[in-house]
Amino acid sequence: MKLPVFQNMASAMEIPEDLAKKAALVEMTGQNVMRIENYLGIIEYSDVRLLLQCSQCRMEVTGRDLYIECYTREELCLKGWIEQVHYF
Numbered sequence: 001m002k003l004p005v006f007q008n009m010a011s012a013m014e015i016p017e018d019l020a021k022k023a024a025l026v027e028m029t030g031q032n033v034m035r036i037e038n039y040l041g042i043i044e045y046s047d048v049r050l051l052l053q054c055s056q057c058r059m060e061v062t063g064r065d066l067y068i069e070c071y072t073r074e075e076l077c078l079k080g081w082i083e084q085v086h087y088f
Contacts, residue, residue, distance in 0.1 A: 024054040026085070034061065034078045034085075042076075050078060060086040 025037040036052065036059070043058070044051040045068065050061040066080035 022055040024052075024057075024059060026059075028082070031082050032079060034082055036076045036078070037074060039076060047080070052076070057087045060084075060088070062086075 022038050024039055027035040029035075038055065039059070040053045040055060042050070043053055047066050048062060048064060050066060050068075052059045052061075061078060061082060061084070063083040064081040066078060066082070068076060069079050070077040
C-alpha cells in the first residue's frame with residue numbers, strides 16, 4: 001500500500017505519529033486537572049461541560065465546577081471535578 005507523501009516525510013523525519021496526524025494530546029492529573037493540546041476550537045463551555053473540536057473528532061468533558069485556567073491556540077488547561085471524557 002502506498003503511503004501519502006506527508007506520512008512518508010513524517011516517518012523519514014521521525015516525527016511522532018500523534019504530532020504528524022495532529023491528534024489531540026490529553027494529559028490528566030488525578031480527577032481535577034486536564035491539559036489538552038492540538039485542539040482546533042471550543043464549541044461549548046460551561047461549569048459542567050466543555051466541548052472541543054479536534055482534528056479527527058469532538059471531545060466532550062463533563063464534570064462539576066469546571067473552569068479554564070489557561071487558554072492559548074495550542075493548549076487548554078481545564079480544572080474542576082472531571083467526571084467523564086467522551087470522544088465522538
